[in-house]
Amino acid sequence: MAEHKQSFITKYIFSTDHKMIGRQFLWFGLFWLFWGGLQAMLIRWQLAFSGQAVPIVGKLLWPASDGIITPDIYNQIFTMHGTIMIFWAITPLLTGAFGNFCIPLQIGAPDMAFPKLNMLSFWTFFLSGVVLFISHFLPDGPASAGWTSYPPLSTPVGGIPGQGQTLWVLSLTLMGTAVLMGAINYVTTVIRYRAPGMGYFKMPLTVWGMWLSAMLNALFVPIIAAGLVFLLLENVFGTQFFVAGNKATIEGGDPLLYQHVFWIFGHPEVYILILPVWGIVSDLLSTFSRKPAFGYKVTATCMCIITGLSGIVWGHHMYTTGMSPLLGKAFMFLTLLISIPSSIFFLNWLGTMWRGALRFTVPMLFTMSVVFVFGLGGLTGLYLATVTSDIYLHDSMFVVGHFHYTLAASVLMASFAAIYYWFPKMFGRKLNSLLGKIHFWLTFVSLNVVFFNMMALGYAGQHRRLFDPYVFDFIKPLQPMNFKITMWAFLLGVAQVLLVINIIWTLLKGKKASKNPWEAGTLEWTLDYPIPHGNFKETPTVYTGPHEYSNPLLKDRDWISQSEPLEGAS
Amino acid sequence: MSGIHGYTSDVRKDGFAPYLGMAIALGAWTMLFGSVFFVYSVLRIQAVDWYLPGLLEMPFKYALVNTFIILLSSWMYYKAVKTLRAADIQGFIRNIGRTFILGLIFLVMQAGLWFMLTEHGLTVQSGIAGALFYSLTGLHALHIIGGLIAVACIFIKGRKGIINPEEDVSVNLVGYFWHFLSVVWIAMFFVLFIIR
Amino acid sequence: MFDKHADSLFILMRTIYTMSKKGRVMKKMFNKIKHSMWGGIWFLKPPDDVSLDGYRIDHVIHYTDTVITIFFGIVVLALLYFIIRYRDRPNHKAVYDRGDKKKYIVITVILGFLVFLSIDAVIETMSFKDLKEAFWNFPKDEDVVRVEVMPQQYAWNIRYAGADGKFATDDDIVSPQNQMHIPVNTPVVVQMAPYDVIHSFYIPNFRIKQDATPGMITTFWFQAVKEGEYEIACAELCGNGHYRMRGILTVESKEKFQGWLNELALEAQDTGEWDDWLSDDSGSDVGIPQGWGWPWNKEM
Incomplete structure (x- = not known):
């Protein structure tokens, strides 16, 4: 192995190595996950113990109100919770950390196509996080117009004091720029840097998911960037592109226009988040079922179809705005079409497990739970x-439950699966599996109780974003259920401590992992930890598909690396 | 790409990758300006009257001259690439210099246009027309500043003699961006000054 | 091989087609599912439906409940069965199967059709029908009550046309803030434009929700079938007081409603003020903004 000296700064901070950048994204994403999770706890506290001071942290955070959450604080918390979880927690975790780590390793590339751009992407992302973090400490608090920030509420005429919204827009613009730089890198890397023999249909499905989601990023993030530019001008220069009605001092604005721009981006965004999940789930199910991914090409094709459909269904977020009947029907038809390729995923996932030899490792448990929670999340989308x-x-709690099932439950469970699965390759040590299993069961059960009951609450009529829902008589009987959800949500929050303990303990004292602890076939498992800068000593040649498990040609083991020819396997 | 320092198995040199990356980036920029035009056109179509205070019409001739300047700048860049291919480094540096100066003139003239229109009472707050005008041209001008910095980097590289006819990737990429900005300006000129 | 499967697929399609054409079996099945007031999968129940057309929404939800339960049930059962049956154990080996044989492709296609026919097509048909017959089919007859609603941060302003039947005239009747009265068994058409930001008019007992967006007038209609007091809520985040934007919708007999209107008209005549009527009863601290009320938009 060629030794080369790197200073601390070039190795750990301004690193151009995709593996280090992936790790940086991992810690960055986990930090924001923690922060956003705390905010979720505060939201739940308010819904169960309205008017009571938040214990421990309350007096520290809001001395003015003696630790009690007030309506404006509540609005700030749920706005920040949504924004952070979507853009700063699960985007860096899946696309950032595992996209960076896996794409070059799995396609046999030495690094990303543009390593410096990759570094720039992380540090722009970091800067955006700093801006967002600072906005928490403004005298009037951060943005509080919801994560969608619909104008006119998010403009000066909306009556929300302070510069929180401006910083929100700025940080989101920076975040978009960072994501865009990453997307350019991912798409180019997959197209140009595949190892010899690595055809598109030999790539692991994880790479497929990351690749398609990067394409969506490249195409649709600029649209929200345009919307944000206008929203920034509203807040800084007092323009009124999105303001109309009695409050408008300038004629000709249109609030609905922002909603269109936002959701033209916003709907692809949820597929940007879920596409890597589908890829990871397909790959991991195959590895731990010791069977090739069932209908690999069909799965990849369905991913492409959904990628295409995702761009033309945004109107279903706007049915109640007074949309023209024709448009409403068209959007409904197109949206429901997504159920067809989605159902085929389930067929293929179950097909992968069918007649397999299932190994219930921690990543497999998390992966199977994605099949469960994404099933519920997807179907309730109907x-x-x-x-x-x-x-x-x-705009009811049903919507909240639904998108938490798809984004929080599915994406998070897949992120956990990915963390447990790739940890040995990222850090050379295997996470403790007993702790992992306890973490899994606590998370899985409490998460389902929380999100399913949220949907039930929505069906019973409770609408979203209410500081004190019990103002309404029809919500008063739902208080016990809200209390129950809060308790389970606290359990869900506490359960994540196990992951933190597991990670810290493993990093310090964990068992050193072997080269290929899961007996997987993709290329990253052919490398010894620590993987040097530049990855492969010799560029691998790819002979077989990504999941040739239990191939009858194999004699004394049931797996084969992609870089081994089948005939030569012993 | 400088590749990975020290490690023997370098990033496989792929001459096409930077162009592909730039194509994706330009696609993203197209989406950005496309969305801006989308917002503009929706608001323009819905507008009852397109009020431009103090102005009977936009300073069409002034903008036309400016359009020629940015086109000339683009053309100079094209000539620079040609001279580089012909291994005429001095001619290359001269043409890049001209590109930069013409770009700078464009920017200064844009600023002049803004001052002129502000004098007439067309400001960001004067109405939706003014707000849209300044945000569109402003967004473009911001990108022109970025482009000018990139052109200046190419110029400095040329003076330092780092650029040679075989290694012209960065020259080409900056060129695409610069031509792209010209195209966007022509679209803006059509939208803001001709169709209105 | 493929032809054989294609044949069976064709037969299946033809059967479904003839069944739906003759209509008997399919319609019977369909109606059974549609009208089975199976409570669905949700253990919490929505507020009582007191509207003429709310049952349509409940039916769509119940049908979706049914198909969801079936499809999700299959997934979960398969998952559980596979977990037990195919767990890794000594002397158990996975069967090498890439799932790309033609018969699997045929199964995939069949699943696609099945999903489209049993979920998408049915839900769409039901929803289109309901929209055409009810929600987008505004009552044409004269016997309707027209109401203008202007939500503001954080209250509901409600006005009626008054004696001349025209809005934006001097005899408009402005209801006390946050109080809306409507007669029972009469269609109510509402036109809505907010004062400041986006709000959403939400009456859970009627299954109705409609956004009010600045700069545009949105219209919707509903009809009450039961007298009583119901709540109006704002469903779109509109600021810090979003949670307390609560209105009361009183459904009463036609006579009572007319009496209430007349009383309001007299009261307004006494004070001589029509528009800046400030409410003391509602307990709201929000004053009514001046100069609202727009001529009824007949085209909508």
């Missing part, structure tokens, strides 16, 4: 895709 049922369920 209610919201339908114009009539959406009239009732729109």
Whole structure:
């Protein structure tokens, strides 16, 4: 191995090595996950113990109100919770950390196509995080117009004091720039840097997911950037592109325009988040079922179809805005079409497990739970895709439960699966599996109780973003359920401590992992830890598909690396 | 790409990758300016009257001259690439210099245009027309500043003699961006000054 | 091989087609599912439906409940069965199967059709029908009550046309803030434009929700079938007081409603003020903004 000296700064901070950048994204994402998670706890506290001071941290955070959450603080918390979880927690975790770590390793590339751009991407992302973090400590608090920040509420006429919204827009613009730089890198790397023999249909499905989601990023993030530019001008220069009605001092604005721009980006964004999940789930199910991914090409094709469809269904977020009947019907038809490729994923995932030899490792448990929670999350989307049922369920807790099932549950469970799965390759040590299993069961059970009951609350009529829902008589009977959800949410929060303990303990004292602890076939497992800068000593040649498990040609083991020819396998 | 220092198995040199990356970036920029035009056109179509205070019409001729300047700048860049291919480094540096100066003139003239229109009462707050005008041209001008910095870097590289006819990737990439900005300006000129 | 499967697929399609054409079996099945007031999968129940067309929304939800339960049930059962049956153990080996044989492709296609026919097509048909017959089919007859609603941060302003039946005239009747009265068994058409930011008019007992966006007038209609007091909520985040934007919708007999209107008209005549009527009863601290009320938009 060629030794080369790197200073601390070039190795750990301004590193151009995709593996180090991946690790940086991992810690960055986990920090924000923790921060956003705390905010979720505060939201739940308010919904169960309205008017009571938050214990321990309350007096520290809001001395003015004696630790009690006030309506404006509540609005700030849920706005920041949504923004952080979507853009600063799960985006860096899946796309940032595992996209960076896995793409070059799995396609046999020495690094990303543009390592310096990659570094710039992380540090822009970091800067955006700093801006967002600072906005928490403004005298008037951070933005509080919801993560969608619909104008006119998010403009000066909305009546929210302070510069929180301006910083929100700025940080989101920076974040978009960072994501864009990453996307350029991912797409180019996959197209140009595949090892010899690595055809598109020999790539692991994880790479497929990351690649398609990067394409969506490159195409749709600029759209929200345009919207944010206008929103910034509203807040800084007092323009009124998105303001109309009595409060408008300038004629000709249109609030609906922002909603269109936001959701043209916003709907692909959820697929940006979920596409890597589908890829990771397909790969991991195959590895731990000791069977090739069932209908590999069909899965990849369905991913492409959904990628295409995702760009033309944004209107289903706007059914209740008074949309023209024709548009409403068109959007409903297109949205419901997504159910077809989605159902095929389930067929293929179950097909992968069918007649397999399932190994219930921690990553496998998390992966199987994604099949469960994404099933619920995906199917409950049907209610919201339908114009009539959406009239009732729109902006209710049902929506909250639904997108937490798809984004929080599915993406988070897949992120955990990815952390447990790739940890040995990232840090050379295997996470403790007993702690991992306890973490899994606590998370899985409490998460389902929390999010399923949220949907039930929505069906019972409770709407979103209420500081004190019990103002309404029809919500008063739901208080016990809200209390129950809060308790389980606290359990969900506490359960994550196990992951933190596991990570810290493993990093310090964990068992050193072997080269290929999961007996997987993809290229990253052919490398010894620590993987040197530049990855492969010799560029690997790819002979077989990514999941040739239990191939009858194999004699004394049931797996084969992609860089081994099948005939020569012993 | 400088590749990975010290390690023997270098990033495989792929001459096409930077162009592909730039193509994706330009696609993203197209989406950005496309969305800006989308917002503009929706607001323009919905507008009852397109009020430009103090102005009977936009200073069409002034903007036309400016359009020629940025086109000339683009053309100079094109000539620079040609001279580089012909291994005429001195001619290359001269043409890049001209590109930069023409770009700078464009920017100064844009600033002049803004002052002129502000004098007439067309400001960001004067109405939706003014706000849109300044945000579109402003966003473009910001990108022109970025482009000018990139062109200046190429110029300095040329003076230092780092650029040679075989290694012209960065020259080409900056060129695409610069031509792209010209195209965007022409679109803006059509939208803001001709169609209105 | 493929032809054989394609044949069976064709037969399946033809059967479904003839069944739906003859209509008997399919319609019977369909109606059974549609009208089975199976409570669905949700153990919490929505507020009582007191509207003419709210049942349509409940039916769509119940149908979706049914198909979801079936499809998700299959997934979960398969998952559990596979977990037990195919767990890794000594002397158990995975079967090498890439799932790319033609028969699997045929199964995939069948699943696609099945999902489309049993979920997408049915839900769409139901929803389109409901929209055409009810939600987007505004009552044409004269016997309707027209109401203008202007939400503001954080209250509901409600006005009626008054004696001349025209809005934006001197005899408009402004209801006390946050109080809306409507007669029972009469269609109510509402036009809505907010004062400041986006709000959303939400009456859970009627399964109705409609955004009010600045700069545009949105219209919706509903009809009450039961007298009583119901709550109006704002469903779109509109600021710090979003949670306390609560209105009361009183459904009463036609006579009572007319009496209430007349009383309001007299009261307004006494004070001589029509528009800046400030509410003491509602307990709201928000004053009514001046100069609202727009001519009824007949085209909508």
